[in-house]
Amino acid sequence: MxxxxxxxxxxxxxxxxxxxxxxxxxxxxxxxxxxxxxxxDEVKKSGLRGRGGAGFPTGMKWSFIAxxxxxxxxxVCNADESEPGTFKDRYLMEFLPHLLIEGLIVSSYALGSNxxxxxxxxxxxxxxxxxxxxxxxxxxxxxLGKNILGTGFDCQIYVQRGAGAYICGEETALIESLxxxxxxxxxxxxxxxxxxxxxxxxxxxxxxxxxxxxxxINMGGEEYAKIGVGKSTGTKLLSACGNINKPGVYExxxxxxxxxxxxxxxxxxxIANGKKLKACIPGGSSVPILxxxxxxxxxxxxxxxxxxxxxxxxxxxxxxxxxSGGFIVLDEDQCVxxxxxxxxxxxxxxxxxxxxxxxxxxxxxxxILKSIDSGKGKMSDINLLWDIQSKIEGNTICPxxxxxxxxxxxxxxxxxxxxxxxxxxxxxxxxxxxxLAHYADEIHVPVTA
Amino acid sequence: MVKFSEDxxxxxxxxxxxxPEGKQKSALLPVLHxxxxxxxxxxxxxxxxxxxxxxxxxxxxxxxxxxxxxxYNLQPVGKYMFEVCHTGPCMLRGSxxxxxxxxxxxxxxxxxxxxxxLFTLKTVECLGACGYAxxxxxxxxxxxxxxxxxxxxIIQECTMNAAANN
Numbered sequence: 028m029x030x031x032x033x034x035x036x037x038x039x040x041x042x043x044x045x046x047x048x049x050x051x052x053x054x055x056x057x058x059x060x061x062x063x064x065x066x067x068d069e070v071k072k073s074g075l076r077g078r079g080g081a082g083f084p085t086g087m088k089w090s091f092i093a094x095x096x097x098x099x100x101x102x103v104c105n106a107d108e109s110e111p112g113t114f115k116d117r118y119l120m121e122f123l124p125h126l127l128i129e130g131l132i133v134s135s136y137a138l139g140s141n142x143x144x145x146x147x148x149x150x151x152x153x154x155x156x157x158x159x160x161x162x163x164x165x166x167x168x169x170x171l172g173k174n175i176l177g178t179g180f181d182c183q184i185y186v187q188r189g190a191g192a193y194i195c196g197e198e199t200a201l202i203e204s205l206x207x208x209x210x211x212x213x214x215x216x217x218x219x220x221x222x223x224x225x226x227x228x229x230x231x232x233x234x235x236x237x238x239x240x241x242x243x244i245n246m247g248g249e250e251y252a253k254i255g256v257g258k259s260t261g262t263k264l265l266s267a268c269g270n271i272n273k274p275g276v277y278e279x280x281x282x283x284x285x286x287x288x289x290x291x292x293x294x295x296x297x298i299a300n301g302k303k304l305k306a307c308i309p310g311g312s313s314v315p316i317l318x319x320x321x322x323x324x325x326x327x328x329x330x331x332x333x334x335x336x337x338x339x340x341x342x343x344x345x346x347x348x349x350x351s352g353g354f355i356v357l358d359e360d361q362c363v364x365x366x367x368x369x370x371x372x373x374x375x376x377x378x379x380x381x382x383x384x385x386x387x388x389x390x391x392x393x394x395i396l397k398s399i400d401s402g403k404g405k406m407s408d409i410n411l412l413w414d415i416q417s418k419i420e421g422n423t424i425c426p427x428x429x430x431x432x433x434x435x436x437x438x439x440x441x442x443x444x445x446x447x448x449x450x451x452x453x454x455x456x457x458x459x460x461x462x463l464a465h466y467a468d469e470i471h472v473p474v475t476a
Numbered sequence: 477m478v479k480f481s482e483d484x485x486x487x488x489x490x491x492x493x494x495x496p497e498g499k500q501k502s503a504l505l506p507v508l509h510x511x512x513x514x515x516x517x518x519x520x521x522x523x524x525x526x527x528x529x530x531x532x533x534x535x536x537x538x539x540x541x542x543x544x545x546x547x548y549n550l551q552p553v554g555k556y557m558f559e560v561c562h563t564g565p566c567m568l569r570g571s572x573x574x575x576x577x578x579x580x581x582x583x584x585x586x587x588x589x590x591x592x593x594l595f596t597l598k599t600v601e602c603l604g605a606c607g608y609a610x611x612x613x614x615x616x617x618x619x620x621x622x623x624x625x626x627x628x629x630i631i632q633e634c635t636m637n638a639a640a641n642n
Contacts, residue, residue, distance in 0.1 A: 099496075111563045111602040144494075149509070149547045150603045152616040185494040190505050190545035193601070207504035207537075209544040225499055266607055268565045274607035312564060312602075353606065355565050369564045373601045376546075 028254060028280040030242040030262045031235070035122050041157065043164035046125040052170055054244040058133040059176045066137035070240065072248030074260035079105055079196070079233030080311060080351040081426075082335055091220040092138055093228040100228045102140035104131060104237055105201060106147035109193040111312035111373060112353025115264035116234035118276040120147075120154050123238070124161035128184065130237040132170055133244055135182045138230055142183050146201050149190040158186050193377035197425045198231035200379065211379050212425035235264050255281040259334035263352055269307075270358035272296035281334035285309070286323045288333050289356065302358035306442070309338055310350025312370050313430035315437030316363065317347050343437065363445050367438040368396040374431035385428040388419040392435055399449050402456030409446045413439050478515050478523050480530075488530055500531050504541055507531065508548055518549035546600070554589040554596035556634040559613040562599045565606035574610045574622050575599065581631060594638055595631075 039045035046052075058066055071086030092100060104127070108116040120127055127145075135143045147155060162184050165171045173181045187205060189195050195204045199213035202224045223229020239261060243251045252260045259281040268274045271289070273296035279288065288294045289304065298304050304319045324331055326345035331337050335349045357366060375389035395412050398404045416432040423429070439446060449456050480488065488507055495502040507527055508519065515523050524538040531538075542548045558578060562571045575597070579585055582595050589596040605611040608620035619630060 108604050109602060112565050112606050114604045114606055114608075117604050142494075148604070149505075149545070150613060187494070187502075188506055188509060190509065191547035191600075192545050204505065205502060206499070207501035207531075207533075207541065209540055225496060268606035268609065269568045274609075276607070308564075355568070355606070357568060361568060366564050366567065369562065369567050373563050376601050379544075 028262055029278050030254075031119065031123070031126065031238055031264060032276075032278045041122060041124060041161075043125060043161070043168060046123075047168070051125055052129055052168075054129060054241045055132050055136075055170055056176065058136055058244050059178045059180070063137045063139060066133065066244065069243060069248035070137070073239075073243040073251040074248075074258060075236065075239055075243060075251070076258070076260075076335065077233055078235035078239065078263065078352070080110060080313070082349060085232065085236055088220070088232070089138060089230060091218065092230055093221045094139070095228070098227055099141060100139050101224050101230075102131065102135050102138050102143045103198075103201065103205065103224065103229055103231045104143070104145040104234060105196060105198065105231050106145050106151070106234050107189055107193075107196040107201060108151075108234070108351075109148055109196050109377075110351045110353055111370065112268055112308060112355040113266050113311050113351040114268075115266040115276050115352055117151060117154065118266070119234055119238055119264065120151070120158060124157050125165070126238045126241060127158070127234055128161050128165050128170075130240040131184055132165070132175070132182060133240050134230075134232070134237055135184075136175075136178075136180055140230075141181050142185070144205060144224075145184065145186045146195070146205055147186060147188055148195075149188045152188065155186050155188055162186070192379075193373075194379045194425070194427055197427065200425065201231060202229060209379070211381050212427075214424055256332070256334055257336055259336060259349075263333075263349070265333070265352040265354050267295045267354040267356070269354075269356035270299045270302060270361065271356045272299050279333055281332070283333050284323075285331045285333055285338075288354070295354075295356065298356065298358050300358070302360060304356065305359045305361060306357045306363060308347070308353070308355040308434070309333075310348045311353035312355065312373065313433055314348040314350040315343055315346070315433055316357075316367075316441065317437075318441050321345050321441070322347075343433070344440075347437075362400070363438050363442040364396065364400045364449055367434055368393070368400045370434045371396045371431070374427065378427060378431070382423040382428060384419045384422040385431060388415050388428070389431050391415050392431070396435070399446060400456065402449060402453030404446075404450045406447065406450050408450070409439060409443065478511075478520070478526050480510070480514065484510060484514055485530075492531070501533050501537065504531060504533070504538065505545070508538070508542060512548060516552070517555075518552050552589075553598075555594050555638060556614065557596040557598055558630075559598045559600045559603075560586075561601070561603050561605065561609070561611055561613075563602040565602070566609040566611060569609035571610040574612070574627065577624055577627055581627065594634065 034049050067089050075085045076082040192210045194200045195210040197212050200210040204210045219229040266276050290297050307322045308316045325340045338349045340346045371393040375393040378385045378389045380386045416435045419428045420432040491503040491506045492500045525535045528535040528538045584597045586599040610622045611620040
């Protein structure tokens with residue numbers, strides 16, 4: 028079932044003419060005949076949950092926005108996609124820019140945002156041009172600007188580029204960055220819905236979430252809610268990567284099994300080079316890694332499905348999370364310790380430095396993992412790592428601390444024997460890692476057999 | 477003295493117009509990108525002070541932002557910067573080999589620039605190209621599904637472009 032990517036193979040769909048001919052901007056025509064409150068209602072009925080990773084109900088988030096007299100409100104689109112393993116928003120913006128603009132217009136109308144911003148990660152520099160082109164076309168055809176469709180509603184959309192900071196995907200850090208500051212997350216409350224950008228009521232939503240507003244308005248919230256299962260309604264974009272035959276972005280309705288997603292030719296097409304599946308991080312680098320057996324079946328032996336509930340079945344002890352939909356697959360030859368080390372390095376690099384547990388803890392975790400991975404670790408380091416991650420979780424202003432702790436915790440929980448192997452076999456480590464892991468210090472010549 | 481051309485100054489004003497009256501500081505990140513792209517490929521103290529004056533903010537407000545975000549270069553870099561991703565998903569697909577191969581070809585480690593000032597090698601954290609790994613950013617665009625052959629071709633392309641522009 029495809030709602031977002033239904034037209035992505037139509038030639039020229041990136042341009043306005045083809046997009047409109049294929050039924051684009053119908054949702055704006057429909058929405059402008061409704062009241063903003065009715066649109067919020069449809070979104071509530073749809074059961075749509077934020078697609079950035081947290082899965083918070085979008086309609087509820089919208090209903091929290093304060094409406095003080097005479098104070099402008101803003102919608103901000105979070106296009107800072109930076110969670111390792113995640114590249115779905117990029118795909119959507121690159122190939123279907125008008126779908127996002129259409130969703131933004133409807134959502135801006137529902138929230139009363141006359142000036143809406145797309146905050147995009149700085150590295151997606153060429154996508155800025157694609158979005159600005161789409162905005163110009165929408166402006167020229169009367170979908171943006173003054174008095175849209177004669178409703179009296181004015182709306183303008185601007186694109187702002189970030190400059191390389193994962194933390195700016197956190198909504199309050201994003202707001203700080205939009206104000207021209209360092210991306211340090213704010214203490215909540217007050218929530219952005221009360222005091223956001225320039226202290227004005229602000230809603231921050233992910234790209235995919237805002238694009239999903241288009242089919243929700245077109246088909247109605249109730250119809251949308253019929254797709255999927257339970258509280259996992261509608262469709263979800265997944266970005267699959269790692270050791271699979273067909274990495275890429277796939278749209279699923281959330282009823283297929285994890286096994287089907289990995290092995291079906293419609294999706295990942297199985298493990299690359301005829302290897303076996305070893306482990307998988309199913310929802311972006313922050314969520315727990317699962318060994319193959321717990322990935323395909325829950326601890327109770329039931330089939331695991333690609334949806335919010337099933338992926339988190341078993342909690343962190345035996346389950347994981349849907350997260351951002353960044354699906355990272357490791358084949359049998361991959362080293363979990365090394366992979367976890369690269370993630371720990373990522374989080375150390377991206378910690379904003381405000382909170383001591385995260386600033387210091389991510390650095391320690393990186394150093395210890397590097398040491399174990401290169402055969403210099405001690406058995407006691409494994410418990411030390413566990414201790415550090417447990418002291419980061421829950422003790423920071425924003426979720427980056429948790430996001431840094433979880434991958435380390437899960438790797439130790441499910442692959443402790445592999446950590447121990449590194450400690451017991453120091454000489455084998457560099458061979459196994461073909462000596463290239465630590466080029467930051469020195470470049471080794473690959474060890475050949 | 478560093479200074480934007482007239483059309484870039486107009487661009488700065490256009491960027492400032494995106495934000496409410498008195499909130500021109502919001503244009504800082506985009507203006508720093510503009511400065512880096514047009515005033516030598518990096519942000520010198522002089523450039524940052526100039527940006528502060530354009531936005532009527534204190535120089536420290538620019539320094540603290542420029543030092544926070546990884547895309548701003550605080551020292552000169554080569555004409556062509558190979559920003560190779562080495563986070564988990566790219567590592568799984570061989571980013572280590574890419575870095576080693578560039579080292580073998582150009583003799584530079586991450587953080588170093590070739591003696592002729594043409595190439596800088598930098599490792600970066602996840603750029604959102606995990607499905608097309610291994611990859612690097614080169615200027616505005618991504619180079620994906622890297623192989624030794626592709627890296628050879630990229631180096632040759634850069635060398636030829638540099639020669640043509642001299």
